[in-house]
Amino acid sequence: VCRRSRLVSAGQSIINEGQVPSDVHLVLEGLACRYKLMPNGERSIVGFLIPGDFCDLHVAILGRMDHGIAAIADSRIVEIPYETIADLTDNHPRINRALWWATLVDEATLRAWLANSGHRQANRQMAHLFCELLARMKAVGLEVDGSFRLPITQDDLGDALGISTVHVNRILKALRGKGLIIFDGKSLTVPDMDRLEAYAGFDVSYLHLHDCKKAPLLKFAT
Amino acid sequence: VCRRSRLVSAGQSIINEGQVPSDVHLVLEGLACRYKLMPNGERSIVGFLIPGDFCDLHVAILGRMDHGIAAIADSRIVEIPYETIADLTDNHPRINRALWWATLVDEATLRAWLANSGHRQANRQMAHLFCELLARMKAVGLEVDGSFRLPITQDDLGDALGISTVHVNRILKALRGKGLIIFDGKSLTVPDMDRLEAYAGFDVSYLHLHDCKKAPLLKFAT
DNA sequence: CGCTGTATTGACCTCCTTCAAATGCGGTGG
DNA sequence: CCACCGCATTTGAAGGAGGTCAATACAGCG
Numbered sequence: 178v179c180r181r182s183r184l185v186s187a188g189q190s191i192i193n194e195g196q197v198p199s200d201v202h203l204v205l206e207g208l209a210c211r212y213k214l215m216p217n218g219e220r221s222i223v224g225f226l227i228p229g230d231f232c233d234l235h236v237a238i239l240g241r242m243d244h245g246i247a248a249i250a251d252s253r254i255v256e257i258p259y260e261t262i263a264d265l266t267d268n269h270p271r272i273n274r275a276l277w278w279a280t281l282v283d284e285a286t287l288r289a290w291l292a293n294s295g296h297r298q299a300n301r302q303m304a305h306l307f308c309e310l311l312a313r314m315k316a317v318g319l320e321v322d323g324s325f326r327l328p329i330t331q332d333d334l335g336d337a338l339g340i341s342t343v344h345v346n347r348i349l350k351a352l353r354g355k356g357l358i359i360f361d362g363k364s365l366t367v368p369d370m371d372r373l374e375a376y377a378g379f380d381v382s383y384l385h386l387h388d389c390k391k392a393p394l395l396k397f398a399t
Numbered sequence: 400v401c402r403r404s405r406l407v408s409a410g411q412s413i414i415n416e417g418q419v420p421s422d423v424h425l426v427l428e429g430l431a432c433r434y435k436l437m438p439n440g441e442r443s444i445v446g447f448l449i450p451g452d453f454c455d456l457h458v459a460i461l462g463r464m465d466h467g468i469a470a471i472a473d474s475r476i477v478e479i480p481y482e483t484i485a486d487l488t489d490n491h492p493r494i495n496r497a498l499w500w501a502t503l504v505d506e507a508t509l510r511a512w513l514a515n516s517g518h519r520q521a522n523r524q525m526a527h528l529f530c531e532l533l534a535r536m537k538a539v540g541l542e543v544d545g546s547f548r549l550p551i552t553q554d555d556l557g558d559a560l561g562i563s564t565v566h567v568n569r570i571l572k573a574l575r576g577k578g579l580i581i582f583d584g585k586s587l588t589v590p591d592m593d594r595l596e597a598y599a600g601f602d603v604s605y606l607h608l609h610d611c612k613k614a615p616l617l618k619f620a621t
Numbered sequence: 622c623g624c625t626g627t628a629t630t631g632a633c634c635t636c637c638t639t640c641a642a643a644t645g646c647g648g649t650g651g
Numbered sequence: 652c653c654a655c656c657g658c659a660t661t662t663g664a665a666g667g668a669g670g671t672c673a674a675t676a677c678a679g680c681g
Contacts (some may be wrong), residue, residue: 213514216600221514238500243507243605277499280506285465287509292435292443293515295561298668328498330627339517341670346629362627378438385467400649410652552659563638568661 181256185248192232194245200256202232207252213244222337224286225310229317234276245331250328281383290384299340300348304377306337307358311367324366407470414454416469422478424454429474435466444559447532452537455537456502460464472550504607511605521562522570526599529580533589533596538608546588
């Protein structure tokens with residue numbers, strides 16, 4: 178099924194705001210982000226895409242992308258013709274359900290980010306983001322001993338949390354100082370997940386991993 | 400179709416976090432909010448529900464609510480058995496599409512809120528929220544001459560924007576002072592929508608009103 | 622070896638919070 | 652009708668989280 182795969186290098190755009198894609202895009206390797214450009218030119222990252230995540234699954238219903246998607250790290254993207262998706266959703270109820278499950282989890286994640294963004298200090302937000310990424314990476318088997326690849330700049334983290342690069346730096350320093358994380362811009366290690374979760378006030382349940390429908394999807398795509 | 404309608408007075412809960420509703424809830428009159436309770440006990444409002452909005456349309460796929468829903472003003476809620484919804488989505492492709500359209504617009508709205516929350520000052524956020532509510536109220540015919548009912552406390556606004564009540568008050572004072580809004584806690588009037596939109600940096604497109612599928616839904620429910 | 626992009630650190634300033642007190646207002650009972 | 656109560660609004664003053672500006676260090680790379 179993996180008919181066309183495209184390599185996108187870090188920083189490159191995958192889908193632009195306003196576009197009307199005819200293919201559905203799926204991240205196979207690497208790391209990407211959803212973002213919106215603000216009137217003042219800033220970039221607001223509203224979600225991260227890791228291997229197994231769809232970029233624009235149901236854009237056909239809304240017609241046009243209301244946000245863009247770009248690669249954070251070098252990534253491999255699969256392009257699946259929309260007809261293929263339509264055929265799957267029409268004729269395979271299980272898969273249809275799995276795809277909508279993924280969309281609804283995206284929505285739940287947005288709610289968690291929003292609650293975080295408004296009501297918590299930046300250091301807790303950062304910790305919360307790391308907890309989420311670790312949980313998701315683990316769910317797709319890309320985590321080993323509390324550690325996973327995370328080639329991301331402090332600039333990107335700032336755009337995701339809505340804080341300045343300078344402050345990102347200070348927070349990372351503090352989290353490192355507390356021994357909560359080990360991070361060098363390439364990969365992230367969490368020595369003690371329980372401690373980080375407690376610090377972040379993290380509650381996995383919004384990721385709905387207990388009934389995760391993604392594993393079969395990844396197998397299916399490869 | 401409007402078999403069971405329930406009156407919920409301001410402040411009362413409609414659905415609790417963790418619940419597994421067997422009925423789908425639709426707001427017919429009034430105003431409600433989605434919220435998450437933070438570890439520290441604060442309430443984070445992650446969305447407003449106006450007449451025509453569904454509370455828990457596709458909760459069946461995720462299984463349990465990862466957030467709660469409460470009435471902000473006295474509201475009338477319709478409870479539709481899940482089987483009815485399932486029947487509609489299975490046998491009426493148009494309606495199925497409309498329901499998913501509503502879900503995807505919710506998601507787009509969350510992205511807009513998130514981008515707002517992190518990357519803009521509170522006064523612009525507040526203006527942006529008012530722009531959105533006005534646009535949505537207009538879309539369901541509840542707006543007259545730039546004015547609509549908005550019986551909401553400054554506390555609620557604070558929980559939605561993630562700022563203190565004190566600061567909400569100061570911002571409202573400033574917006575009133577600039578002549579951008581007229582607001583008395585009961586209803587909101589926007590004398591000059593263009594000016595407010597410019598101030599807020601508001602771009603309606605994320606609401607996808609051009610292909611709004613909601614009007615027929617409201618008729619259908621009544 | 623110089624260039625460019627990222628990380629790090631300091632000093633100062635702004636937005637927003639917290640604490641505290643005052644004002645207004647709808648409802649209720651006398 | 653008025654006194655009283657609870658709740659939301661309003662306003663002041665002081666403190667903290669994070670932003671902005673700016674300088675320095677550092678690493679990859681042609």
